[in-house]
Amino acid sequence: MKKESQKSGLARLLEIAGRRKALLFLSGALVILHAILALTPYFIVFYILNALLSGENASQVIDLLAWALGAVALSFALMYASGMASHIAAFNILYELRCKIAEKLGNVPMGYVNNKSSGSLKKILADDVERIETFIAHGIPDTVKAVALPVICLIFLFVIDWRLALVSFIPLLGVIIFVPSTMGTEESKKAMEKYHNSLEDMNAGIVEFVRAMPVMKIFGQSATAFTKYSGTVYDFQEHVNKWTQISAPLWGMLMSFLNNALLPVLALGVYLYFSAGLTLSVFFLFLVLGVGYIRPIFALVSLSTQLVIIDHGVKRMDEILFDMDELDSGSDSLPQNFSLKFDNVSFAYTEDNFVLKNVSFDVPQGSLTALVGPSGSGKTTAGQLVVRFYDVNAGSISLGGVNIKSLPVEKLMENVGFVFQDNMMFYQSIFDNIRMGAKKSLAEVIAAAKIARCHDFIMQLPNQYETRFGDKGVHLSGGEQQRIQLARVILKDAPVLILDEATAFSDPENEHLIMDACRELMQNKTVIIIAHRLSTITEAEQVVVLNQGKVACKGTHIELLASCPLYHKMWNAHTRAQEFDIKKCV
Numbered sequence: 321m322k323k324e325s326q327k328s329g330l331a332r333l334l335e336i337a338g339r340r341k342a343l344l345f346l347s348g349a350l351v352i353l354h355a356i357l358a359l360t361p362y363f364i365v366f367y368i369l370n371a372l373l374s375g376e377n378a379s380q381v382i383d384l385l386a387w388a389l390g391a392v393a394l395s396f397a398l399m400y401a402s403g404m405a406s407h408i409a410a411f412n413i414l415y416e417l418r419c420k421i422a423e424k425l426g427n428v429p430m431g432y433v434n435n436k437s438s439g440s441l442k443k444i445l446a447d448d449v450e451r452i453e454t455f456i457a458h459g460i461p462d463t464v465k466a467v468a469l470p471v472i473c474l475i476f477l478f479v480i481d482w483r484l485a486l487v488s489f490i491p492l493l494g495v496i497i498f499v500p501s502t503m504g505t506e507e508s509k510k511a512m513e514k515y516h517n518s519l520e521d522m523n524a525g526i527v528e529f530v531r532a533m534p535v536m537k538i539f540g541q542s543a544t545a546f547t548k549y550s551g552t553v554y555d556f557q558e559h560v561n562k563w564t565q566i567s568a569p570l571w572g573m574l575m576s577f578l579n580n581a582l583l584p585v586l587a588l589g590v591y592l593y594f595s596a597g598l599t600l601s602v603f604f605l606f607l608v609l610g611v612g613y614i615r616p617i618f619a620l621v622s623l624s625t626q627l628v629i630i631d632h633g634v635k636r637m638d639e640i641l642f643d644m645d646e647l648d649s650g651s652d653s654l655p656q657n658f659s660l661k662f663d664n665v666s667f668a669y670t671e672d673n674f675v676l677k678n679v680s681f682d683v684p685q686g687s688l689t690a691l692v693g694p695s696g697s698g699k700t701t702a703g704q705l706v707v708r709f710y711d712v713n714a715g716s717i718s719l720g721g722v723n724i725k726s727l728p729v730e731k732l733m734e735n736v737g738f739v740f741q742d743n744m745m746f747y748q749s750i751f752d753n754i755r756m757g758a759k760k761s762l763a764e765v766i767a768a769a770k771i772a773r774c775h776d777f778i779m780q781l782p783n784q785y786e787t788r789f790g791d792k793g794v795h796l797s798g799g800e801q802q803r804i805q806l807a808r809v810i811l812k813d814a815p816v817l818i819l820d821e822a823t824a825f826s827d828p829e830n831e832h833l834i835m836d837a838c839r840e841l842m843q844n845k846t847v848i849i850i851a852h853r854l855s856t857i858t859e860a861e862q863v864v865v866l867n868q869g870k871v872a873c874k875g876t877h878i879e880l881l882a883s884c885p886l887y888h889k890m891w892n893a894h895t896r897a898q899e900f901d902i903k904k905c906v
């Protein structure tokens with residue numbers, strides 16, 4: 321069930337702050353005290369002026385000046401303490417948010433994460449969360465200050481002279497009416513939303529552009545030829561222009577209005593001075609504070625724009641936190657053994673477009689089943705369903721007689737090892753790349769690396785197992801990276817294995833080494849091997865041939881050669897490819 325937060329804006333930010341709220345309130349309280357003390361020198365100057373005009377002696381003026389200096393010093397100290405409190409709260413919130421999002425992403429089916437562009441995830445995890453931190457650290461104290469200063473100021477001014485105070489209030493009234501009715505319109509909100517969507521698309525385009533650079537260079541393409549990149553940059557520019565066109569005139573009007581806020585005070589002040597006995601000190605006080613209190617409100621206007629931006633980021637973050645369904649593991653059932661069963665499995669990535677249709681086959685414990693079939697027939701998808709990258713739409717997959725949806729997710733992951741088509745290496749030591757967070761000793765990692773046939777090339781690296789993958793001058797071939805992947809799975813020692821194109825990146829020498837490693841890895845395990853090179857699976861107990869998402873035939877290699885025309889055709893194509901000689905083509 322969705323646990324969606326109904327709140328937005330500042331209320332949602334305070335909800336996000338959770339147990340750090342107390343620190344934020346402390347920061348706000350300190351800012352109010354700071355605001356009072358920051359105004360104190362102005363009040364003192366007012367009394368000094370009064371004193372001078374009424375001919376008081378110098379010692380009293382010096383006392384008042386000393387008080388003013390003390391107030392300034394204390395107000396700085398309070399501002400510092402408030403900033404400390406808000407920053408400590410903000411960095412803790414930032415840390416907790418990132419952990420929460422990462423934990424959530426770890427609990428949703430991996431396929432949904434893969435389908436989100438890395439650019440949009442980067443924007444949420446880095447930019448949006450960072451903005452929340454900045455707003456909490458600076459924006460919340462600034463907002464409190466922007467409200468507290470004018471309120472304190474106006475109260476004081478009303479006490480001194482209610483007529484001038486009333487006129488001083490006019491600009492504030494203008495802001496209160498003007499801003500929501502212009503900045504909060506549907507058009508303005510839509511322009512802002514489009515700006516954010518286009519920013520996200522541009523992020524995704526940039527990430528893809530950087531990834532595609534080597535291919536583009538080979539084909540002599542420029543950045544503008546990479547339409548996804550240039551298109552998103554163009555869209556972004558268009559939306560920024562549109563947003564600016566909508567907001568610039570409104571901002572211009574607001575700013576000129578605020579910049580001329582002095583005029584009504586000046587006019588009434590002059591009138592009262594000449595006709596109603598207004599003292600010079602009161603007049604000066606209003607000329608300084610009667611419009612000076614507007615300054616913090618400028619900040620409030622820009623803070624409200626920031627809040628709209630943050631709100632968009634928070635919504636995207638909430639989509640991850642609340643809208644994505646987590647993998648549910650119904651009961652605490654444990655598998656009885658390590659056999660696998662596909663029972664009438666159907667699956668679609670997008671509605672009704674089924675890529676697997678009523679797929680059924682059994683993989684008895686300790687046996688090897690090969691999934692083969694033309695490209696796009698659904699082999700990888702079938703393998704990924706076993707580790708719940710996605711959940712099946714119909715039918716079921718069971719491990720040891722228990723539907724995998726009913727198994728605790730950790731139990732499933734503990735029991736299944738997966739070698740992916742793509743190699744995923746991390747910017748960390750080879751030792752850490754192999755043990756993948758497990759508490760394993762160097763001796764255990766070396767033993768796994770030896771079985772995976774990667775120990776020898778690791779020993780050639782500058783710092784052997786401590787060499788950091790990705791450092792300058794450290795390069796591993798695709799086949800070598802694939803053997804590191806095998807070492808990971810060997811170390812994990814799971815009873816069930818899914819090997820997806822384990823020899824995908826290999827030359828004949830590597831393929832031989834990888835197959836040797838796989839043979840050792842597969843001993844006494846339940847294995848599904850997804851393979852294009854049919855010569856690697858002839859010894860499998862069972863070969864399942866998939867075609868357009870359906871099981872076309874099942875049997876051993878020999879049986880299928882005799883009874884399955886599709887398999888026969890694939891085998892012939894494979895053997896022809898093995899005998900292929902480029903010289904015969906030219």
Ligand SMILES: Nc1ncnc2c1ncn2[C@@H]1O[C@H](COP(=O)(O)OP(=O)(O)OP(=O)(O)O)[C@@H](O)[C@H]1O
Nearest residue numbers: 435669670675693694695696697698699700701702
């Ligand atoms: N993330 C995805 N979103 C939408 N459709 C997908 C996704 N991944 C794969 N497909 C589609 O599902 C179908 C089956 O793909 P799959 O990768 O499982 O086939 P395959 O038999 O493993 O292919 P190959 O041998 O080329 O690796 C294809 O039509 C593919 O386009």
